[in-house]
Amino acid sequence: MIAYGIRSVLQAVLVLLAVALLAFSMFRYVGDPVANMVGQEATQGDREALRERLGLDDPILVQFGRFVADAVQGEFGISYKQGRKVADLLAERLPATLELAILSTLLAVVLGIVLGVYTAIRRDGVIANTVMVLSLVGVSLPTFVIGIGLIYLFAVELRWLPSYGRGEVVQIGWWTTGLLTESGRKSLIMPVLTLGFFQLTLIMRLVRSEMLEVMRTDFIKFARARGINERSITFRHALRNTLIPVVTIAGLQFGGVVAFAIVTESVFQWPGLGALFVQAVQFVDIPVMAAYLMFVAAVFVATNLIVDLLYFALDPRLRNEAPAGAGGR
């Protein structure tokens, strides 16, 4: 167990270092950091002074080490566009993105399991088939089209929900939340639906196929033969066996949801990290891009690590085949 844990942590650190190398290369080699930081009328002397101050003449390994040391302390330099500390920018926008991502994941898991079980039990039912077709339509609908459609329907025509932003937020320490005000809760509905939709279809289809798979196994046939009622088989035996991979996937997908919020945030003007990242890409604001990349990697590694360890704790037989991520778009 301890050896396994150490190995998992080491692997996580390795992944983070690899991503950090990428982020560092972006910072160091994409564009000229000096030209980006001084005005055009800066003299050659100014430039050299800045090079020295930034340590750009040191050996690359030393520079990388410094980058990692800074990154560990949350220090990513100054945004080229906004002229503010990147760490502050991220911290300001973190709660908005996390709140959105957590609620979307919850929605996707709960609704996905319910619908997945239903479509698996009623394989040939009309409703189940409709749900399956809808889920396929859903996968084919680009997120931004869903978002625009929702805004048009619920914000403009029906005027039930706000069309942009987070509404009133309440500050708790450095965290901000929209859950404590009515306008904040209303503002969450459409972005959560939009963001959660893709994960929802994914989890639903996964639950369905896992259920179908399990139902075919000898273990279920045996249970049936013993005369256990169908309801109990479905929920006590089949679903329970399905849940481990589903929860694993949901956990692993969390990083994906956080990152996929990019599109949802842009459509709904949600003041989160994703919208910040899109802006940074448009302006080639490398420090913000690098920091965001590190952030997503950290979320990914953390969820992966937790799932890894949980998995190990739950089922030692699986130690040889650690779960791997499954994709989103």
Added chain:
Amino acid sequence: MNDLPEHGDSAPQPRQAAIEARGSGLSRAWDSDLAYSFRRSPVAVAAGATTLVFMLAALAAPWIAPQNAFDPASLNLMDGFLAPMSRSASGSLHILGTDSQGRDLLSAILFGARVSIAVGFLAVAFSMVLGVGLGLVAGYVGGRIDAAIMRIADIQLSFPAILIALLVFGIVRGLIHPSQHEQWAIGVLIIAIGLANWARYARTVRGSAMVEKNKEYVQAARVMGRSSLAIMREHVLPNVMGPVLVIATINLALAIIEEATLSFLGVGVPPTQPSLGTLIRIGQQFLFSGEWWILFFPALVLVVLALAINLLGDWLRDALNPKLK
């Protein structure tokens, strides 16, 4: 642990027919099976027909479109915002209306779909070559190289392609001179989307390669002195073509959606050569002003196209992997 069958990357049972088939025999072998299954599935036929019609129409855009939508000089601004089925001052009929620049919307969609589909195909080809190559190497060579490649694939798979594509887009833009941005826009899109989607191929191919590697006839071939490259080409590749095709089909739909999303976010193709996503971005401005067709038709085409390809991919997966039906 099982992978998501929905994404078609669970390693299917290598079918005996495919194993025996070599080279050109491969296509013949699943022709009959597949064709039969295709004929029996109305959904597959409809999806296939729709996809085919869209692709042909997009391909033939320069010849069948009423107007060259990419030639700004052919546009007359005064024809802007004409409703569907109306005639312009010069008398030409605009079946789907015109957009804000006086561009015939049908032509714009045909040309736009051409860009979207071209980007989709090239991106898929790029990620397929990359993914299959890396997968073969990982599976066949194994060891540290395998671990490294698969770890990278894991990371890539957990990030949404859109993030990776945006990142690649940002980096490439930082590397090339600003005045070159527009010229390279489409190339950058292809690279960005391609780099974001290779891992699924790599995984599938690796799995098959590992299985094949230890088969006796492969061992025998190795003893007989056949090169690794030849073994991979002759024995491993044919076995993975089925699943790879499934992934490629589903990825084509994803790539088209990704292109549209990037263009919608304003980091895709320039507005003078609009893709479907760019058209939607432009059309969105007119959501409240009554010119619904500028948004509606491009969005409809995008959704129908993606849905048809997805259905096709779904069917293909089930057909090649009967266990899951």
Added chain:
Amino acid sequence: MRFFTGSIVAAAAAACLFVQTAEGRTLKWARSGDALTLDPHAQNEGPTHNLNHHIYEPLIIRDSKGKAVPALAESWGLTSDPLVWEFKLRKGVKFHDGAPFTADDVVFSYERARQPSSDMKQLLSSVDTVSKVDDHTVRIKTKGPNPLLPANLTDLFIMNKAWAEKNNTVKVQDFKNKEENFAVRNANGTGPFMLVSRAPDVKTVMKAFPDYWGKDQYKHGVTQLEYIVIKSDATRTAALLSGEVDFVQDLPVQDIERVKNSPNLKVAIGPENRSIFLGMNVGAKELETSDVKGKNPFADKRVRHALNMAINREAIQRVVMRGQSVPTGTIAPPGVNGWTKEMDKYPPVDLNKAKALLKEAGYEKGFSVTFHCPNDRYVNDEAICQSAVGMLGQVGVKANLVAQSKALHFPLIQKEQTDFYLLGWGVPTFDSHYIFTFLYQTRTDKTGGWNATRYSNPEIDKLTVSLESETDLEKRNATIAKIWNVLHEETIYIPIHIQTLAYGMRKDVDIVVDISNQPKIKFAVLTN
């Protein structure tokens, strides 16, 4: 990782409290872009000044028609010495932190605005010294006679000296060099609203300043003001239609009808003191982005005249702007001293004549050039550029459009990295000199800052400089007319139109279109 600064936490907590207890009205004001900074002297940019006008105040402020009215100065005038202006300051004015406003603050603020890192220094370039006479009198001595000095002071905000010193913000934020100081996100002015919280590019919350000197004079009824950034056109309109915001400063032209037809909303329309035009690189030997090598097509006057004839201004007005613009033949907006009806005439669209001119100049087959355009600054800027590309294409000129954010576009102009570009220019001083010095004078450290045409005409430079100290207004106007005559024939810019502003708002809000697009909420009226 360092998280929020304490002040913001406290401020935001106060904001939440405020929402619940306030009895008056909250005005939610949406716009597509944010102020770049709160440091009042760091950026000479419209939206930045617009927000700052609510927190800080200048000595003299312009009302919605552009008329200069007293703000922190009650009266002003030339002394017997034609070089010395005297300003009588308002008494009993308080800063938001309670400190009294005195002459020291004025002297301090003007000195601050003249620092090298200030973006406002050009407006004070004629100033020699600023001195305090007594606590409520200030004198400004100019280097030569400057009849227009008061016109330059309307965006020069007054900070509190003690506050700036205490918070280590005596030095102006160096915006270009990505500096940040305390004043960038904190403010202490004398204005009608005080800063509560600010999240850049998201939202800035202000509340009415209870001790505002003009609270009896300006009964706007707004107790809380929220400035909200909504970049997407459709979302901004949606927010107004759904009642989430009360006032949209840049209502997209395509949505005017829809808003007009909403029972609770209305639209105010009026011209802005700003022209939109295309600039050409006429000075280079060879265009970097053109397929013509060895010579510069734009250097040939016939080419410039041909392009001027190819642009169909009326089509742009009708279709792109949906009537919300006034086509023009000059880059000077009407109302600016020096503007004449004659200048405003533009050539009729004549593609044959344009082609003939191009042929004469040796470009029968046309040429290509990269065309830079902003996509988030002016009304429908990107769509204007797209249609210009089509129109130029019809005479054989292939313009490769690059449309991007203003933050990427403007540096190209300031660094002379573009051959062909779209720009808009407002004239806050309402005098032609402002146009000449920024857009026509030869590019040096102090002049021609926005002239990316590489145009350099020593005669024009000399005449422009002579305007600065000419006190005989008649003679001065004659010189302005003479300059315009030359420039009109040169056609280094292709004027397109004067843009019209459309403000969308609730029916119970009354905000008049501000000619400089700097609406000040204190002049507004809210009815309940």
